[in-house]
Structure formats: structure tokens, C-alpha cells
Amino acid sequence: MTLLALRNLVSEKTRFAFSAAGIGFAVFLITMMLGLYQGWNTKVGGFVETVDADAWVARKGTTDFINAASILPDDVGSDIAATNGVTSVHPLIVRLMSFEKDGKKVDLHLIGYDVASGVGGPAKVTKGAKEPSGNQIIIDETLSRTDGVKIGDELKAGDMTLEVVGIASGANFAISQGGFMDVDSAREMLKMPGLSTFYLSRLDEGADARTWGDAFSAEHPDLAVFTSGEFASATRHRILDNIVPILFLIVGLAFVVGIAVTSLTIYTATVERAREFGVMKAIGFDNTDLYKLVISQSLITGFLGFVWGALLTYALSQFVDLLVPQFLVNVRLVDLAFVLGATLLMAALASIVPARRVGAVDPAVVFRG
Amino acid sequence: MANAVLEMIDVTQVFGDKANPTYALRSVSLQVEQREVVIIMGPSGAGKSTMLSIAGGLLRPTAGRGVIDGTEITRLGDRALAAVRLRGIGFVFQDFNLLESLNVIQNLELVLARAGVRGRAATARAHEILRILGLEQRMDYRVGLLSGGERQRVAIARALCNNPTVIMADEPTASLDGKRGAEVMTMLRMIAHDMGKAVLMVSHDHRVLAYADRVVWLQDGLLENREPESMATIAAPQH
Numbered sequence: 097m098t099l100l101a102l103r104n105l106v107s108e109k110t111r112f113a114f115s116a117a118g119i120g121f122a123v124f125l126i127t128m129m130l131g132l133y134q135g136w137n138t139k140v141g142g143f144v145e146t147v148d149a150d151a152w153v154a155r156k157g158t159t160d161f162i163n164a165a166s167i168l169p170d171d172v173g174s175d176i177a178a179t180n181g182v183t184s185v186h187p188l189i190v191r192l193m194s195f196e197k198d199g200k201k202v203d204l205h206l207i208g209y210d211v212a213s214g215v216g217g218p219a220k221v222t223k224g225a226k227e228p229s230g231n232q233i234i235i236d237e238t239l240s241r242t243d244g245v246k247i248g249d250e251l252k253a254g255d256m257t258l259e260v261v262g263i264a265s266g267a268n269f270a271i272s273q274g275g276f277m278d279v280d281s282a283r284e285m286l287k288m289p290g291l292s293t294f295y296l297s298r299l300d301e302g303a304d305a306r307t308w309g310d311a312f313s314a315e316h317p318d319l320a321v322f323t324s325g326e327f328a329s330a331t332r333h334r335i336l337d338n339i340v341p342i343l344f345l346i347v348g349l350a351f352v353v354g355i356a357v358t359s360l361t362i363y364t365a366t367v368e369r370a371r372e373f374g375v376m377k378a379i380g381f382d383n384t385d386l387y388k389l390v391i392s393q394s395l396i397t398g399f400l401g402f403v404w405g406a407l408l409t410y411a412l413s414q415f416v417d418l419l420v421p422q423f424l425v426n427v428r429l430v431d432l433a434f435v436l437g438a439t440l441l442m443a444a445l446a447s448i449v450p451a452r453r454v455g456a457v458d459p460a461v462v463f464r465g
Numbered sequence: 466m467a468n469a470v471l472e473m474i475d476v477t478q479v480f481g482d483k484a485n486p487t488y489a490l491r492s493v494s495l496q497v498e499q500r501e502v503v504i505i506m507g508p509s510g511a512g513k514s515t516m517l518s519i520a521g522g523l524l525r526p527t528a529g530r531g532v533i534d535g536t537e538i539t540r541l542g543d544r545a546l547a548a549v550r551l552r553g554i555g556f557v558f559q560d561f562n563l564l565e566s567l568n569v570i571q572n573l574e575l576v577l578a579r580a581g582v583r584g585r586a587a588t589a590r591a592h593e594i595l596r597i598l599g600l601e602q603r604m605d606y607r608v609g610l611l612s613g614g615e616r617q618r619v620a621i622a623r624a625l626c627n628n629p630t631v632i633m634a635d636e637p638t639a640s641l642d643g644k645r646g647a648e649v650m651t652m653l654r655m656i657a658h659d660m661g662k663a664v665l666m667v668s669h670d671h672r673v674l675a676y677a678d679r680v681v682w683l684q685d686g687l688l689e690n691r692e693p694e695s696m697a698t699i700a701a702p703q704h
Contacts, residue, residue, distance in 0.1 A: 100575060103566035375562040378523055379623070380551025381579055382544050460523040462558055463514040463635050 097385065101392035108365065112397065115361035119401025120408060122354030123439055127409040129343045129350070130431045133336070135417075135424030136270045140335045141328035143267055143274065146219040149186065149296035150305040152322045153312070160334040161327060162205075162269060164190040170290040172319065179312055181303045186215040187292035189282045192272060195251035195258070202243045202251055204235065204275040207267075208282025215296050218276050219266030223247065226262065228277050231285070234262035236273035238421045251275075256285045270335060270422050351442060354401070358446035362394050366450040370457050377459035386454045391447045398443025402436050469496040470630045470663045471520060476529030478515050478686075489515040491686040492529070497631070502657045502664040502676060506691075507683035513667040514635065516683060520665060521554055521633045522546045534630045551580055555624025555662075557653075559636035561616040563608040569595065569619050570604040573626045580627045594622045598652065614645030621652055625660075632656060634666040638673055650676040 105112045144152075144161050153176060155166035177185045189208035194201055209216035211227050218234050224247045228234050235245055240263050245251070251258045258277065267274030283289055299308055309321030322330065366373070373386055413425040478490040489512040497503045505513050518524035519531055522538045531539045533553050538546060550556075563572050573591035577583070582590060595604050598618045608616055617637060624632055634653060638646030654676045657664040666673070674680060682691045 097575075097578075099571065100564065100567060103571075107566040371562070372564060375558070375564075377547070378521070378550065379556055379576060380547050380627075382547040384544075385579065458523075460518045462556070462562060463518050463523070 097388050098392050098396075101389055101396055104365065104369065104389075105393055105396060111361055111365065112400075115357060115397050116400040116404055118357030118361070119354050119398055119439065119442070120404030122350045122357065122442070123402050123405025123435055124408045124412075125350035126347050126354075126438065127405060127427060127431065127435050128412070128425060129347050130435065131409065131413060131425035131427040132423065133340065133343055134426040134428055134431065136336060136339070137332055138426050139268050139424045140270050141332040143219065143269065144328040144331055145324060146266055147296060147324065148215050148298070149324060150299040150303070151297045151309050152324065152327045153295040153297060154293070154320050154322070156318050156320045158320055160331040161190065162192075162271065162331055162334055164293045166293050167288075168292045168295060168319075170292075172316075173292070173295050175316065176295055176297050176312070179308070181300045181308055183298040183300055184213065184215075186210040186213055186296045186298075187279050188216040188294040188296055189279055189286070189288070189291075190293045191286065193253055195253045195256075197243070197245060197249055197251050200243070202239070202245060203272055204239055204251075205267075205269065205272050206233075206282065206286075207274050207276050208279035208286075209276060211278045215298070216294075218262075218264030218274075221262050221264045224260075224262030228261055228281075230278070230281050231256075231258050232261040232277060232281075233258040234264050234276045235260055236267040236275070237263050237265050238268040238417070239273035239275070241418065242421045268421065268424065270424055273421070351438065354439070354442045355446045358394055358397055358401075358443050359449055362390065362397065362447055363450040363453065365393065366390060366453050370453075371461055373454050373457045374459050374461035377457060378462045383455045386457075387447075387451045390451045390454055391444060394443040394447035394450070395440055398439045398446075399436075401443075402439040405439075406432055406435070468498040470499050470534050471495075471497040471665060472530075472532040473516070473520055474530045474532070476516075476519055476526045476531065478512070478519065478524070479527045488686045490519070490526070493683075493686070493688045494529075495520075495681060495688060497663045497665050499630075499661050499663050500657050501678045502654055502666065503679045503681060504673060504677040505665070505667045505681050505683055506669070509669075511683045512686050513683055516688075517633055517635055517665070517667050521556065522550050551576070552627050553630050555621075555627070555629040555632045557617070557620050557624050557632060557634040557637045559639045561608075561613075561620045561640070563616060563619055563623070565607075565609050568605055568607050569600060569611070569622075572608060572619060573623050576623055577626055582627075590626060591622075594626050595619075598622050612645070613641050614648055617641060617645070617649050618652065621649070621656070625656065625662075630663060632662050632664045634664065634668075636668055636670070637666065638668065638670050643672065646670065646672060 158166040173185050173187060176182055191206050193206045194203050239245060245260055247260050249260045299305060305323040313319055313321045409427060413427055416423045416425055473495045476490055476493045479486045479488055481487045507513050519526045530537055533549055538549055570591050574587045577587040577590055595601050600618055603615060637649055650673050653664050656662050680691045682689050
């Protein structure tokens with residue numbers, strides 16, 4: 097029956113190709129959306145996870161890294177350092193800023209970090225200076241690529257002028273990219289002496305960050321303490337909660353389009369072969385056999401569409417972020433397996449109407465000339 | 466008839482509604498024995514195809530019974546009826562009705578597989594039938610590449626491959642020239658007389674009468690037996 101299904105499909109090569117391509121595009125869209133979700137999930141919270149700190153201390157009401165509306169005075173750092181179980185404390189300034197380069201706007205998350213310890217700094221410097229000082233800044237490679245910012249360029253904002261001295265990876269937050277400079281220089285330039293956005297604390301080995309955070313915030317009710325994992329998760333939620341409904345809507349639409357394309361082509365093929373199905377019924381095949389045939393045709397089309405869509409996704413995911421930096425795609429095998437399952441489900445659902453049509457074919461049609 | 470393998474007993478078929486009934490068959494009875502070729506003839510619209518449909522289990526009659534090899538098919542459900550058609554009846558159609566996307570041997574293997582015969586056993590059985598019908602050189606051909614006569618022989622091979630009791634043929638020579646039609650009729654007669662099958666056939670073609678053991682005339686839903694010799698003068702081709 098599978099052979100017949102395959103032969104029936106191949107006998108109409110053009111329709112088969114268009115049908116598979118239609119499903120392929122639906123698969124491509126679904127896979128890209130899932131990949132985009134995973135890409136953002138990885139990148140958005142990824143930076144927070146790479147920072148070598150156990151706990152993030154912020155002003156109460158601060159929700160995440162991206163929308164860092166927290167201002168902390170110096171004495172918060174001193175208070176943290178004075179508590180038991182703290183190995184070291186490091187200030188961090190985070191501010192979304194708009195710079196200008198050769199008359200062109202360049203937005204970035206300015207991150208002032210403790211250069212001596214490296215805590216809160218770039219995950220990996222790929223080019224240029226590894227430790228910025230004074231008005232020097234290390235920018236994320238995505239920003240460098242998309243905005244054409246190179247080592248030696250100057251970024252200006254008001255009376256601030258920053259010199260790009262290095263390129264780093266790991267600071268693409270999807271909606272913006274990071275630029276790293278020395279925290280004291282950042283304070284001076286931003287006119288916020290003695291202030292920080294966060295304090296990053298490293299704890300003694302074996303200490304539980306949550307337990308420490310609960311104890312510290314009990315004594316400092318105006319402050320919020322996040323473990324590294326909590327803060328990364330909160331940052332992800334901040335971004336993803338806004339886009340997930342859109343992604344799901346697109347995935348849902350792609351799924352419906354996939355069903356419609358498959359259903360239409362399989363239904364057309366079924367109607368065209370109605371007499372053949374009648375013949376099969378006449379010579380001893382029952383409805384179950386014919387349902388299997390229709391479903392097989394649909395599943396084969398779906399599988400081919402999946403292969404085509406997956407290949408297209410793979411090809412595009414290799415360079416799509418070069419074209420659109422926000423398009424961070426991470427296609428995992430488990431997602432592909434899910435999409436394969438969804439595609440086969442799509443194909444099976446698409447075969448319902450054609451199968452009902454086949455079930456209604458009168459075998460006596462064979463004697464009607 | 467002691468050896469009747471196909472029986473239609475008091476079969477009536479009415480189409481349309483109660484207010485305007487159209488009687489296709491009126492209490493028709495027919496028996497066909499093993500090794501017998503019975504041809505149903507009659508004018509267009511006489512109910513020949515309806516009769517063949519009921520005899521072949523493709524249509525349930527309004528009244529009456531149909532029996533194939535001792536099984537009353539008119540009482541069977543769809544699935545059981547399909548099983549009877551698969552194993553008990555071989556169909557040969559005017560337009561061959563082969564599966565165009567498959568080659569010759571695959572057309573046979575598909576039907577064998579449905580009956581549970583697969584792999585080497587199916588291939589061997591298909592080879593055997595194709596050899597008997599002189600098609601061993603064509604078994605890997607796409608059916609679309611065959612001549613009309615060859616296609617009809619493949620259809621006969623497909624009808625035979627599950628070793629049915631009855632062969633039902635609907636105008637099997639209508640799409641063929643005289644020579645190919647004669648070949649097909651010789652084959653059907655051989656299948657009845659040498660292989661022990663019952664052959665029930667519908668035809669307009671008076672040339673096939675020479676191959677019949679018995680001819681029945683159907684007109685206005687009523688059936689009457691006629692001698693083949695007497696039919697030759699009245700059954701001119703009508704298509």
C-alpha cells in the first residue's frame with residue numbers, strides 16, 4: 097500500500113512537489129519560530145548566566161537585567177561585603193544608551209564593570225584589548241557587524257566620547273547589544289559618582305545563594321536579591337513573555353496553512369482518482385485499506401515537506417543573524433523531533449476529509465462506463 | 466442446478482422514490498455453474514450492469530438474494546462483502562481499470578497482498594498467472610505502455626490471482642478490436658472450461674456469442690434464457 101501511495105504521488109510530480117514545498121514552508125516557519133524562541137532564550141539570559149557571580153543585588157522593584165532601573169549607593173556594597181559568607185563584591189552599572197557614530201545612531205547597553213576582577217565583563221573578547229580603561233569600550237560583535245563599528249571608532253553621546261578598543265562575543269541580548277567599560281570611568285562619565293546599578297556578590301564555596309539572599313534582604317527590605325539563575329530567568333521572561341504569544345500565533349497559523357495545503361492537494365488527488373478507488377473497492381479492498389492509502393500519501397507528502405523545510409531552516413539559520421541581528425536562531429534536535437511529530441500530525445489531520453471522500457466512493461462506479 | 470456457484474434468487478431492484486419507482490430488475494433469478502460461460506445481453510438500459518453489480522456484491526438489491534459459493538452475500542456487511550469480492554470474485558472491466566501508477570506485476574501483487582499473500586509467494590503466484598496468460602515478457606511494464614489487448618489480459622490475470630470461484634466481466638471486448646476481443650474471449654472460455662471457474666459476462670457484442678455456453682436476455686427488468694445460436698441474428702452491436 098505504501099508503494100502504491102508513493103507511486104500515486106510520484107505520478108503527479110509537479111503537484112507532489114508543490115504540496116511538499118507548501119508543507120516545507122510551514123515546517124520552515126514553525127522550525128524558525130521555535131529556533132528563534134530558543135535562540136532568544138539562550139542569548140537573552142545567557143549573559144547573566146556567564147557572569148561569575150552567585151547573587152545579584154538591586155533596588156527593590158528591579159525586575160531584570162534589560163530594564164535595569166536600579167540605583168544603589170556605595171554603602172550597599174559595603175553592607176554586602178560585611179555579611180557572612182561573602183567572598184567578594186563587585187559593582188556593575190547597566191544603562192541603555194544611544195550613541196552617535198559618524199552621524200549614525202548606535203544603541204547599546206553600556207555596562208560598567210570591575211575590570212580588575214572581570215566580574216560582569218565580556219564573556220569572551222575576540223579582538224583587540226581585553227581590559228578597557230578610561231573612555232575605552234569593548235563592544236559586542238553583533239553590534240560591530242550590524243552598525244559597522246570597528247576598533248578605533250569613536251562613539252559619542254553628549255560630552256561623552258568612547259573609543260572602541262575591543263570586540264567581544266556573548267553580549268547580544270537580542271533587543272540590544274552590550275558595550276563594556278571600566279565601572280569607575282562609567283560612573284564619572286555618567287555623572288553618578290559612588291552609584292551602581294547592581295552589586296554582584298560571590299559567596300563562599302558551598303553557600304546557598306538563595307539562603308544568603310533571603311537573610312540579606314530581610315535586613316535590607318529596600319533591596320532585592322536574585323540568584324544568578326533567578327535573574328537570568330527573570331530577564332528571559334521579560335523579553336520572551338512579550339514575544340511568545342506572537343510566536344505561538346505564527347506557529348499556529350503555519351500549522352493551519354500546512355494542513356490546508358496538504359488537505360487540498362490530497363483531496364484533489366483523491367477526487368481525481370475516485371474511479372480508481374472505486375475499482376479498488378470493487379476488487380476487494382475495504383474502506384480501511386483506502387484510508388490507509390490516503391493517510392500514507394498524506395504522511396509521505398508531510399515527511400518530504402518536513403525534510404525540505406528542515407533543510408531550508410538549517411541553511412538559513414547559518415547566516416540569518418548576519419542579516420538581522422535580532423534573529424537569533426537555535427534549532428535543537430529535540431525541536432526538530434517535535435516539528436516532525438507536528439508535521440505528521442498535520443498530514444494525518446489533512447487526510448481526514450479526503451479519507452471521508454474515499455469512504456463515500458461507490459464501488460459500483462466501475463460499471464458506469 | 467447442482468453445481469451452481471452463483472445464484473440470484475428473485476432479485477428485484479428499484480431506483481427512484483416510492484411515488485416514481487423505476488424497476489431495473491423484476492424478480493430475476495439466475496444460476497451459473499462451474500465451467501460455464503453465461504452472457505447477459507439486452508438493450509441499453511435493460512439493467513445488465515445493475516444485475517452484474519448485484520451479482521458481484523457491489524449493490525444490495527431491493528429484494529431477493531444473491532449467493533456466491535454457498536454464501537448469501539446480500540446479508541453481509543461491507544467488510545465481509547469486500548472479503549468475498551477479494552477471494553470469491555474476479556472482476557474484468559470494459560476499461561481494464563488497472564492501477565496506472567503500478568507496473569503489471571505490482572497490480573497483481575497488490576491484490577495478492579490484500580488477500581494475505583506477500584513476498585516470494587505473491588511473486589511466484591503472479592508469475593504463474595502471467596505466464597498462463599502469455600504476459601511473462603510484460604510483467605515489469607507500466608500498464609500505460611501496454612496495448613489494449615495486453616491490458617485486458619493483465620486485468621484477467623488480476624481477476625484470477627486470488628483463485629476466485631466466479632469471474633464477472635463487463636463488456637470485456639468493447640474496447641478491443643476483433644482479433645484482441647477474440648483472444649480475450651478465448652481466454653475467458655479457457656478460464657471457465659479448463660480452470661473450472663464460472664464466468665458471468667455482460668456484452669453488447671454479438672461476436673462473443675460463439676464463446677457462450679448460455680445466453681440470457683434481459684429486457685425491461687425481466688430475464689429469459691436464449692440459445693446462443695438464436696441470439697446471433699438479433700443481438701447486433703449497439704455501441
